Amino acid sequence: MGGLFYALINLILMSKADDFLKECKDHVGEWVCSLHSTGSNQPAAIFREVKKMGYQFEEPSPNRWAKSQFCPICNQETTHYKLLSPDPVFTVQSRNSISAKTRKRVLTLFNNKDAFTGASISSVAEIDHKTPWTRLESDFNLNDMTDEEIKENFQLLTREHNLLKDRACDHCKKNNVRPPFLGVPFWYKGNEQYCGFCEGCGWYDGAEWRKQLKQFIKQKENERESI
Numbered sequence: 001m002g003g004l005f006y007a008l009i010n011l012i013l014m015s016k017a018d019d020f021l022k023e024c025k026d027h028v029g030e031w032v033c034s035l036h037s038t039g040s041n042q043p044a045a046i047f048r049e050v051k052k053m054g055y056q057f058e059e060p061s062p063n064r065w066a067k068s069q070f071c072p073i074c075n076q077e078t079t080h081y082k083l084l085s086p087d088p089v090f091t092v093q094s095r096n097s098i099s100a101k102t103r104k105r106v107l108t109l110f111n112n113k114d115a116f117t118g119a120s121i122s123s124v125a126e127i128d129h130k131t132p133w134t135r136l137e138s139d140f141n142l143n144d145m146t147d148e149e150i151k152e153n154f155q156l157l158t159r160e161h162n163l164l165k166d167r168a169c170d171h172c173k174k175n176n177v178r179p180p181f182l183g184v185p186f187w188y189k190g191n192e193q194y195c196g197f198c199e200g201c202g203w204y205d206g207a208e209w210r211k212q213l214k215q216f217i218k219q220k221e222n223e224r225e226s227i
Contacts, residue, residue: 016040017049024050024083031080033071043079044163051166052133054088057081063167096139098127106154109147115155115206116182128157130204132169155206168203181209188212 016038023037034043047065051057057065058081071078098106106127114121115128129136130153140153157165168179176194178187181202185192188209189200202209 017046020046021050021053021055024055024081025086028083028086031067031069031082033074033078033080034066035078036071036073043081045159047081048163048166056084056089058084063171096141096143098142102143103127106142106150107156109150110156113156114158114161116157116161116202118207118210121156121158123158125156126159126162128155128162128165129153130155131198132165132173134169134173135198157206161206165203172201172203179203181206184213186213186216188216 020032020034020038024032034040034046038046040046043066047057051065059065060067065081067080067082068077069080070076071080107125112121112125113119114125127142129140140149142150142154145153164182168181172178172194178190178192178194178198178201180186180192184202186202186209187200190197198204
């Protein structure tokens with residue numbers, strides 16, 4: 001039942017994303033209201049799906065694409081986005097579908113816990129590629145992967161945390177600079193400069209980052225005690 005519900009949510013989301021993209025293409029270079037074009041009160045989730053297709057939008061501020069302004073159709077302030085070109089700026093890789101059985105297996109494998117906090121996810125958990133989609137040459141087939149392969153390449157996140165990661169990875173892709181994870185400037189491998197790998201960044205593997213940070217703090221405490 002859970003897998004069917006998740007598939008239905010995804011189907012609705014992609015349908016609304018198509019409606020939103022059509023509206024944006026009909027008004028390229030203009031700020032488009034995301035509410036009346038989709039009827040959804042979750043514009044960020046819909047926008048993310050469109051952006052993953054390779055389309056470029058204006059940024060009112062760094063890594064922020066949304067702008068709140070009055071919509072005469074909705075007669076209220078709503079979230080707006082501005083599409084810069086009707087053509088995508090990169091070719092999107094094809095995604096492999098995840099069966100309901102595999103999704104249940106993945107959620108069980110990670111105990112349905114968010115990788116960033118370690119807390120149980122009460123909403124719909126999202127299966128996140130550790131290496132961001134924009135840096136992958138092709139998708140993994142989760143249905144054929146072993147438990148270890150899944151743990152190596154995926155993690156679970158809440159939708160809110162997945163959106164935060166998207167913004168951080170977009171910044172990294174654009175500037176080759178890895179943003180501090182949740183504002184903490186710590187990388188357990190490498191530093192803030194992107195050097196061809198994502199490992200060491202908290203956005204890449206939240207659980208391992210938390211583990212390594214604890215070890216780093218303990219090491220520093222032991223060093224102070226030995227002085």
